[in-house]
Amino acid sequence: MxxxxxxxxxxxxxxxxxxxxxxxxxxxxxxxxxxxxxxxxxxxxxxxxxxxxxxxxxxxxxxxxxxxxxxxxxxxxxxxxxxxxxxxxxxxxxxxxxxxxxxxxxxxxxxxxxxxxxxxxxxxxxxxxxxxxxxxxxxxxxxxxxxxxxxxxxxxxxxxxGEYGPFGTQISFSSRVGRFKELFVMDIDGSEIRQLTNDRGLAISSSWAPDGIHLVYTSYRNRVPDLFRMNINSRSVTQLTRGEPLELGAKYKRSEPASELLLASITTGRDSDIVLLNMSGAVVQRITPSNGAIDVSPEWSPDNSRIAFCSNRGGGPQIYTMAADGSNVKRISFVTSNYCTSPSWSPKGDKIAFVCRADAGFQIFVANADGSNALQLTSSGSNEDPDWSPDGRYLVFATTQGRAGSFVLAMMRSDGTSMKQLTSSRGGDSEPSWGPWEQ
Amino acid sequence: MRIRKIMVVLVVAALASGCACRTKKVGPGDSNIGIAEEGKELKDINFAFDSYQLDSVARSLLQKNAEWLKANPSRRVQVEGHADERGTNEYNMVLGANRARSAQDYLRSLGIESGRMSTVSYGEELPLDPRHNEEAWAKNRRAHFNVN
CATH class of the missing domain: 3.40.50.10070 (TolB, N-terminal domain)
Incomplete structure (x- = not known):
């Protein structure tokens, strides 16, 4: 289809x-x-x-x-x-x-x-x-x-x-195939699971282009991690970067189909920074300073004016936002935890979901974009990598709830209610990315 | 045990032949990542949670590893950085990269030439111990040394 x-x-x-x-x-x-x-x-x-x-x-x-x-x-x-x-x-x-x-x-x-x-x-x-x-x-x-x-x-x-639903959209994710991790895509009801890569390594950290047809992701298909782009219909793959550094978390600008720039984190030495890459993999702008800290998992705000990211610049990893040029940095995770990662900015721009270590595991929180009114949405097992549905009503995430340690994908309303399991583990599903509405 | 040995040999052979070549056909049976195993010639070192600092145990193991590398000057080493499963995959991938780099930098400070060493991070994706408990996590937060 x-x-x-x-x-x-x-x-x-x-x-x-x-x-x-x-x-x-x-x-x-x-x-x-x-x-x-x-x-x-x-x-x-x-x-x-x-x-x-x-x-x-x-x-x-x-x-x-x-x-x-x-x-x-x-x-x-x-x-x-x-x-x-x-x-x-x-x-x-x-x-x-x-x-x-x-x-x-x-x-x-x-x-x-x-x-x-x-x-x-x-x-x-x-x-x-x-x-x-x-x-x-x-x-x-x-x-x-x-x-x-x-x-x-x-x-x-x-x-x-009063609002159109997310049905008919797709979710990409990584899943175990033997000891490898390959990229998959499925309908949001968990049906029509299709394996996209056969890279026999690690194919991870996928995210969607606004066209709903292309994914960018990191793969070890050449033994070292590089950034790739795939047309999920034709399965044609373009290699965007080669060799050092390690590129992760690449993101197209939201709702800008013509944009040929990717936000990503690159790790060189022990320094990990947020940068803009062009489609040839060249760094066109460094957004965070080379300060020896881990800056990772960048996410655009819906109007592309700000960026949320995870950084350990203050000690343990926490969630920050900054203007698109790197100025005006603000910490926004203020829950009682020394470890917060994986920010995801809601499509309406008002909320940011993230993960913090809490309750003997990792739990999903949603706060206002300035960090106020943080609510803990999950409290059992471990719950990681939240991503918003295009209508902003739901979060997809990886969870061990009731799974004895292995991760499956689930969705819930963004107030933490109505959790529904979407996959039955193939041995570890991770890093779901919710695709856009059909163009 | 025998199958495992053969696999190790195959993987080491694949790594040795594949390093310089970046346009390789992927066929059935090929693997593009290492295997989770304990070091033989060179000992693994371990790290505290969310840390890439070398403690005194790690330093003394690295000193022994450096001695072996000096005694075997024709051998090259790839330092793998790993994390336990806790925390999210992307952050752990960078944490693994930093662990590998910490170990590599210390080996360099002990006189091992940069040209003999490379690093790769596998984050939390290749646990040595697949269990979900403190003992397993402690083993999985490691730098591993592939000699070839």
Whole structure:
């Protein structure tokens, strides 16, 4: 599905039809913050014509997304009274069939299969108000079932919370393959895991270009660590640096597709600094001074005006921010810990997530960008490498919670609630990076 | 044990042949990183948590390592820096680099020529002891010396 995703996206966009039900404008924001989960049902869709597994797959994929979102309780299909796949428009909904099992939201729809092509209509009903509140029609082929499902899940999230969801985006990460670490990418629901490298060494520290197609990462494929860029669709790889120094944590500027500069840390001797590199791997600007301290893990603010990073200049590692030219350095981690690393700046710019040693492990904290109001989000096992979803609502991270020491990937709401495990360990998953929305 | 020995020989051979060559085809069976093992000719040295300072034990081991290198002037050494699994991977990668560099700098101060030494960091990625406890972590915070 990935190789031609741009074309598919365009096809879907071209076919999204505004149907009359769009007139049901959103009036209420139903869900704020955490609290009671909203009970929702997603019965099998009506097959109006042809043959397609989409009638079963679409509600299942949307249900998984809504469960991951942390806002919904998906009521089990075993409880449904309505016959699976029942056809008919809004007039055919027997609301008491749903209120009696405690359902407040209902997703129904129809699939028309015509040869390889599908036309999918999806509707969201407010069961208590006995009305349809959202309707969308999508066209595509069978390979686009997931994409259609994620899009409607995002529409549902937008309807209930006022903001589009992150479904359909991807997460890159490193994982053990034997004693090597290779680069992988997956859909955010943990499906479609694909191995990107076969470098038989360490392929680590990946992050996304704003185009959602390129990754930059550090690999030992030539025995020593160098910086590489990969097109994840064609798998073509470009080597950006050669030999000394050690480059880590390279980051494209955020939301600037044309930028040909990378923020990174480079280690020469015992000095590790934050620099700007061009795509030939040459240092075009040194941002932190060569002071013998470890300056590592740089992160742009969303407007590229400031940089968060980890430094041990004050003794143990702590989180700092500075202007993009290196001036105006401020420490922002003030939790009771002598060891804080891995800053990640939220897409809205207001928060920074980071990791500190606490509670017999490493725990994730979120603070305002000036360091105020730091909240500890995790408290058991070890939890590392947080990264924000593009909508700023979720964090993906590596965790040992319940895993006896080996790391898997999980996501949670950025208030620390609704943790969901995404991978089941392949022997150690680390350094997740959450990709951007599709372009 | 025999398989392990053969692997060691293969890896050492691969390192010896591969160092200068930076455009190498990767085929099945090749490895681009070291293996986690204790030093044979040269002893590993250990570090405190989040530290790349050499303590007195590390210095005396490095003095012995320097004597061996002086007695074997044709041999080269690659110093590997390692970290325990605690803390995040990127920071630990730099910590490992600093540990390797600390050991290399001390060997140089003892008269070992820079041209015979190189460094590489594997951060927390190649633990000598895969367990998740204090004893394992203490072993894994190390500089290891590959002689070739």
């Amino acid at each position: 990935r190789p031609n995703s741009i074309r598919f996206t365009l096809v879907i966009l071209a076919f999204i039809v505004s149907i009359p039900f769009e007139a049901f404008a959103q009036t209420d924001i139903y869900i704020r913050g955490s609290g009671k989960l909203f009970p929702i049902a997603l019965p099998q869709l009506c097959l109006q014509q042809g043959e397609s597994q989409a009638v079963k797959e679409i509600p299942q994929i949307i249900a998984r997304d809504l469960d991951l979102s942390g806002y919904f309780e998906v009521v089990s299909p075993d409880a449904y009274i309505e016959t699976p796949g029942k056809c008919g428009g809004p007039e055919s909904v027997v609301y008491t069939d749903w209120t009696v099992i405690g359902v407040e939201g209902l997703v129904r729809g129809t699939v028309i299969a015509n040869g390889g092509n599908l036309t999918v209509q999806l509707y969201l009903y407010d069961v208590q108000k006995r009305s349809m509140v959202l309707g969308k029609e999508y066209s595509g082929d069978a390979s686009q079932i997931k994409k259609i499902s994620h899009r409607f899940a995002n529409e549902i999230l937008k309807f209930f919370t």
